Every structure is written in structure tokens, then in C-alpha cells.
Amino acid sequence: MALTAEVLGMLAFTLLAFWGVAAWALVRTLRQEGRKVEILERQERMDTYSPAALAELREWVENNPDDPLVDEARERHNECVEVLRQTDRHFYDWSDGEIDRLERV
């Protein structure tokens, strides 16, 4: 029995959508892990938030001053800012200009 183009197409799509994405995620996360290890071998601390995530965290802290978790969120934000200022190598894609513009909350 010869397989139709539709069946072969679906087989290829399925393999790509599942195995392709899973393999991409595996390789990406293991490479990131390697990079984190490399950074932590050279310095004790590392940036913990991407620019987008840190901006959201800052916005939330400013908009929710009475939230019971605001101190914890502020601490995490400020810790990331300090680390970015004090270290040379960063995990996330931070430019010098972005780091200069960062402020504690």
C-alpha cells in the first residue's frame, strides 16, 4: 500500500511539531544551562531577569505598593539590578544603555 502525500505530509508535520519542538527545547535549555554554569564559574552571581521580565516586575511593584508580596518582588528586582551593575557577564541580552537606565524601586 502506497502512502498518500497527505499521510506523508501529516507524518512530517507531526514529527516536526512534536520531536522538532521537543528537541529544540532540549538543546536550547541545555545550552542555556551550559552558559549559566560558565558565567557562575567566573562570577558568584548572575542576572535573574530578562529586560522584558524585569520591566514587568518593576511595573507590578509600582502598581501594587500594598500587595503582601511587594517586598519580595522589590527585593528580586533590586537584586537583579545590582547584579547587572556589578558584573561583566550577563545571561540575558542586556545592553550597556539598558543597564545604565535601570533604577532600584
Add this chain to the structure above:
Amino acid sequence: MADVPAKTARAEWGTRFGFLMAMIGAMVGAGNIWRFPYVMGNNGGGAFVLAFLTLLFVLAVPGLMAEVALGRYTNKGVIGAFRDVVGRGGMVGLGIVVLLVNIALMSYYSPVIAWTLYYAVHSLLFTFTATGFEAEPFMTGLFDNAALMIGLHTVVMGSIAAILVLGIRRGVERLVVYAVPALVIALVVMTVRGLTLPGASEGIAFTFGVQWEYLTYSDTWIAALGQALFSTGLGWGIALTVGSYLREYDDVPLGGGVFTALGESSIGILAALAIFPIVFAVGIEPDAGAGLAFVSLAQVFPEIPFGGFVAILFFVGFFLATFTSGLLITEVSVTTLAEETEFSRTQTVLGVCGGIWLLGLPSAYSADILDYLDFVFGNWGLPLAALMIIGVIGWVLGPERLRLLAVNQNAGIHVGRWWNPVIKYVIPAVMLFIMAYFAWENFGSAEMIGGMLVIVLFPIIGYAIMSVVEGRGGQPDTAEIPGGDD
């Protein structure tokens, strides 16, 4: 965070790969091997794949991110994590619900692991390719032999205890980093063997043929929903427990969400590619459940070249899939009870495994009891546990807080605000829908009554236990993290 005395420094995964394999090892179980391929082929093939993939991304990936993140944020097992969110008092009993469901699940899953162990051992003895072998009498011979089943159940729980006693890194991690790749390699080799058989293309056509009209059938979406939610182990407390052992700078959403959901499902796809070409090449009707693995497939091995070796690959791989799941399901109770009591990890492992062994005796004795419990907990117990975990994140902790404080911290991918309504509204609504749907479908049956008892009694039992345990010595504390407003 609430004060729970720490006995020792908390364990952590030794490597990123160890964490990822633990997630996959936990989530890939019997359902991936004996259910997924058949459900896929029987529900429109490619159409089912599209429905399944959609639900995987909409529900399972975000849900797993939330569960792993809660474990990582609190660094505690199920009960401790719930206490951190809802505060001391009876409401911590919602975590007990998750624990009870897990213990019940493992009590009947251990005999299933025992079946796979029995077949794996017989594959190594080349029983399936021996002259005069008959699959059906062989299977019923096992199921009807209560002493043998109880013995195998004992071996399974004893083996799980022996590994769990060694701890997270020296026990669980050391096993899964070999077992999961071994399962994948076994299925790949089996796939190559199957695809090179004459007539194998019929199996591919059955599984991957696209019947678009199935996308308009509610049954297709219900089947895809069940597969997307329960195959990925969302809301069972496993992802929470595994996540609680993450290290300081570890990512949650990429590994715990995307990789786990897609990787786990990929093994189901691989199982379909491994099994159906062989089944169709030999001209046997496919089946679902134990019938597929233990009858249909067992019949085909004598008829294909190198069948004895293919049988070893399949049944040893199948055993590894079920065994690693059992290991992590049991770890949920071990982690939280070791934290919550004065017992050492070794004592807790022995207590938990002994308790599960005892509760599993009826399922080991009778496959009918196992089927009943599987139906009750699969349709109502597991959705209830998932509702507890996702509900507490969505409605007490608040998804926005968890997203900012844990999901996106050290993350390999950025998770946007779209995630919040999925956790708060969509997943809880789906869980309620599943429970209501199956109650409606099985209205008045013994299974439905059992399911309703679970839904009503488990929360009451959990609340009562924790009210007594936590309430001693005065008024319950207020929550550490009172309700989110997002």
C-alpha cells in the same frame, strides 16, 4: 513562608538533564504506549494530532509551567506549598486531596507496573517466540494468578522503595538519566524494524491518515483533552514536587513546560510509529489498553524476523516507562511527608511504600478492581487534584504574582500576560467540565458514585485532618500570600 522545621538542607537535581529526564520519566507511562497510538488512529489520525497539539499548547504547557513554578517558588512538597499559599489551617487540606489521589493512583498503578515487569522478564526468556505460545491464555494466566500478581506487586513496591531511599540525586536522578533515553532508543529501534516490514504502510496510514471531519466531532476533542491533560500528568503534584528540587538559577517554563509536554507526547508519537506498522504488517486488528500491549503485540513477535529481540526492546522499554512513572508518583508523598513529619526520608519511604503496597493488594488481586479504580480516579480523582493545584495558584496565590516571581525568573523563554487567564479561568473550567462530563456520561453507575464520593469525601477528609493538625495551639494563621487580585 510558614515555619516548618527543616531537618536537613534540601536536595537539588544534580544536573539540568536529570531534572528534564525526571519530568519525562514521570509523565511517560502506560498511557503513552498502549493508549495514545490507538486513540490517535481511532480519532481521525492527523485531525486528532491537530486537536491534541492545540490543547497541549493552550492547557498542558501553561499548566505545567504553573505547577513546576509553584514547587520551585515554595521549595516544598505538596502540603508545604499549599500551606505557604493558603496559610496554616484546614485549607491546607486541599493539598491532602492531591496526596490522597496520588496514593490511590499509585495503589493501582503498581500492579500495572507488575504486568510490564512480568512481560519484560518473559521477553528476556524469549517466551513470546517459543513454540506453542498463545498470547491471550498467557495474559489471563497472569491476571488470574493472584499469588503471582501480589508477588510482582511486592517486588515493584520493594524496588521503588530501594531506589527512593537513596534520595533524589543518588536514587531517582541516577535511574531516570539512563531509563528514559533507553526507552527512546528501544522505541526507535523497534520503529526501524516495523517500518521495514512488508505491509507496514497500512499502520502508518491508520495512525497518520487525516480525516478532517473528526475535528468537528466532540468525541475527538474530548479524547484529545483527556490525553493532553492526563498524559502530561498535569495537576498530580508530580511537577510541583520535581520543581521543588530545582536549583537557584534553573529555568521553569522552557524545561518544565514546553519540553516536558512536547517531549512526553513525542514518546506517544514514537510508540505509534513503533507499534502500528508491526501490528498492521502482521494483519492483526489494533486494540487499546492492555489488549494492545499484552495480546495484539505479543502475538506478532513470533511472526516477524528478530521478533524475540523486538519483544525485549518493547517490553523492557514499556517496563521502564511505567516504573519511572511509579517512582515519581510515589516521590510526591515521600517528599511532602518527609518534610511534614519527624520521620527520616528512609522511614518515610518505607511507610509510604508499605502503605501503597497494602492499598494495592485488591488491585493486584483483581483486575476488575483495578479497572474500577482507574476509571474513578482517571475521570474524577485526577481532575480534582489538578483543580486543587491550579485553583490555588489561580485564585489564591494569583497567576500574575507567580509569573513575575517564579515563572519568568531565570527563564529560558519569556511568558507573557496571556498566561494569567489560562491559569485562572481556562484550566479550572476545563477540569470542572471534565468531571461534569464524565458524571453525565456515567450517570448512576457504580463508577460515577465512586467518583462523586471522591469529589465530596477527599476534600472533607483533607480539611478535617489539617484542621486538627494545624489548628492545635490556637487560631489558624492568616495566609502568607492572601488572594491575588489579578
